[in-house]
Amino acid sequence: MSRLLAIDWGSSSLRGALIDDAGAVLEQRSAPKGMLTVDAGGFDGVFEATFGDWMDVPGTRCLMAGMVGSRQGWVEAPYRPCPAGLDDYAGSLQRVGDRSSRGRDIAIVPGATCEHDGMPDVMRGEEIKIVGVLDLLGTGDARIVSPGTHSKWCRVEGGRLIAFSTAMSGEFYALLSRHSILAHSVSDDADDALDEAAFDSGVERAFAGRGLLQNAFSVRTFALFERMPAAARASYLSGLVIGEELRGRDLEGTGAVALVGADALTARFARALASRGVVSRSFGDEAAWRGLWCIDRRRCELEGTR
Amino acid sequence: MSRLLAIDWGSSSLRGALIDDAGAVLEQRSAPKGMLTVDAGGFDGVFEATFGDWMDVPGTRCLMAGMVGSRQGWVEAPYRPCPAGLDDYAGSLQRVGDRSSRGRDIAIVPGATCEHDGMPDVMRGEEIKIVGVLDLLGTGDARIVSPGTHSKWCRVEGGRLIAFSTAMSGEFYALLSRHSILAHSVSDDADDALDEAAFDSGVERAFAGRGLLQNAFSVRTFALFERMPAAARASYLSGLVIGEELRGRDLEGTGAVALVGADALTARFARALASRGVVSRSFGDEAAWRGLWCIDRRRCELEGTR
Known part of the structure; x- marks a missing residue:
């Protein structure tokens, strides 16, 4: 054996x-x-x-x-x-x-x-x-993204990893939601339950706005003026960060992307990619x-x- | 009296x-x-x-x-x-x-x-x-930037503030340099002493690269492969963050910018703006x-x- x-x-x-x-x-x-x-x-x-x-x-x-x-x-x-x-x-x-x-x-x-x-x-x-x-x-040829604390965007050709780059998105999200001024506006409990509409609006703003440094502050101001429910803000911030990660990539003409990682996370990336017209397939453990x-x-x- | x-x-x-x-x-x-x-x-x-x-x-x-x-x-x-x-x-x-x-x-x-x-x-x-x-x-007409934990970019016309937007750059820098994985690569002591060449290369990368989520990781990899001295890394990260803030702004055709804030910070912004061809004048307390x-x-x- x-x-x-x-x-x-x-x-x-x-x-x-x-x-x-x-x-x-x-x-x-x-x-x-x-x-x-x-x-x-x-x-x-x-x-x-x-x-x-x-x-x-x-x-x-x-x-x-x-x-x-x-x-x-x-x-x-x-x-x-x-x-x-x-x-x-x-x-x-x-x-x-x-x-x-x-x-x-x-x-x-x-x-x-x-x-x-x-x-x-x-x-x-x-x-x-x-x-x-x-x-x-x-x-042997694929574009593979492994989302996580440090997301890896990988280009594979002929069965070999040709190049990749890292985006610190998961860590940025954790820092912003737990250690920044936004922590007062974001509920930890909401980490798991995705508010799809709020997430989508975060992704959309990431592509329409001036970048995460600027967009992130809206989590606070939407809370301040009671224009977004507390339970939706974590999903919105998640959309802002994942959207920013996608914005830094050339998605034009991208074929299907393979996502590999935890289910809850690949589901978010699949959703954000789909909103940009990119098809994906997810893999787990x-x-x-x-x-x-x-x-x-x-x-x-x-x-x-x- | x-x-x-x-x-x-x-x-x-x-x-x-x-x-x-x-x-x-x-x-x-x-x-x-x-x-x-x-x-x-x-x-x-x-x-x-x-x-x-x-x-x-x-x-x-x-x-x-x-x-x-x-x-x-x-x-x-x-x-x-x-x-x-x-x-x-x-x-x-x-x-x-x-x-x-x-x-x-x-x-x-x-x-x-x-x-x-x-x-x-x-x-x-x-x-x-x-x-x-x-x-x-x-x-009564000016473009005024107040850099800080939360930078404010302000458009003033006829003596009145018309519009402004906030960039959380100072807070991002603090989070990254103290609470992220980059904290191991960045020395706290270096916060005050600016390494101009490292700062400039950070600003340059901000404009050339894929965005801060991606560029930030280079602080770690430059450290890992000993391609940047420890004392230079805080200045490099500062350049990455301030450069990212500028990248989110339309600087084309901008006349002189008035900077108002702490001397050490306005000096960095003035330097980054100058590298993009924008003249500035600084004010303090x-x-x-x-x-x-x-x-x-x-x-x-x-x-x-x-």
Whole structure:
């Protein structure tokens, strides 16, 4: 028997899936043990506590992606420069080796880096989702967007990531809704329930107005003059920020976009893209597990073992 | 003898100037007693402790501006709709009246409000600086920008504020440099010392790039790949944010701009504007004191008293 433990270990969460030889996800687990909560030297212990029993079964390998491979992570897996695809990742996995106290077979997928507009950019964790989306779509050419704290806009050709750029939209939204003067006008409770009309008007204003620096203040003034209900303002702000992210992109003549991320977020992006005439298709966790499984399979082929 | 105590009581600071009959500033005082630190009902006590001795001199009136006139302030002075100028402010002062325990002669200048791009906008405190700048320039027509936590871009014609809009640039800078992932890359110490080359490159990127949501991430990646010294990054981020603010404005064919605010900030705006071919002239505290003095003088004329 051969099994893969696929892990996405990011800054704020630790998630894993047990995958069989045919690529089927057998079981999933997650723990609130994001990398930022783990001390240097503490990775092995958290790993064993969360996934040790799965790894005890003979024939189980582990492949990880995310911030766990950063300089502050378990073992650093240096960024792969673009263009980068399946073969590049599979051929440059970083073995955890003797930092795994029990000699487990654990490796980390490197992140990717590219240069655009005269500045460097980086990703860690999204590269596996891209591999997964390509496999699920059965294509090597796609425009893939991974919305999140730091959204990644990716151009993929011939199965390889050619270039990408990061938009800090999720972080801007969190800063504005929780730490700015707008926090008084925006209810935290409204984060999950989308007011579609308010969201749409935020997206529309993003494209019509002078930019987020200016538009954001309207969240406060609409509240001040009681021209927007409290429950709608978080959705409106979300529309302003996501709309601003889209405004910074050339959407003219864009074919379908593949969105990969949490359902609630991809739904918002799909809605905003649709309002600009762009069709999209959304993928969730399955893309990450599929990507790690593809990389593992390719690694086995390259190594001539299984 | 007739004296004016001119006060700018904002969210984070309390500043006052004693002005003689001819408009000369005799003395200034400030206290870290911004409105946000004062409890409802505590305004009278803070006022007396800070300025009581000045007000004890017979013939001393007080005129205040800023958030002290907001709903959460000492006494609410409702916003004046644009167009608004000297006569409008002088004719709608809000007397503090019996909320001043000693029966002082204290009044609050109302803020201004306007509607632009389908949304309301507001200011409190900047309106007196506009009045002051116009008097100091000896003109009734100007484009005036008051940079700050919330920058105000103002169009003035025939001595009256026609329209304005707010950009939350100062607040965005503070959020990004202190509370975002970029805080690890930006040194707080560098806030005051401007690295001109780094600032300029930030302004340039703001105009060349895809917008602040995207450009901001380069602060992190330049740090990650050691392509920008730590001491330069705060200036670079400042350039990105101020450049973004300018990008949201139509600067084509703009004549000279009057800047009014803290010296360190107007200097940055003047530099960024100059890089876009826009000439500016800067004013500091003197504009606020001059504005309050002009409004007081006009009030006396309107009331036929002095």
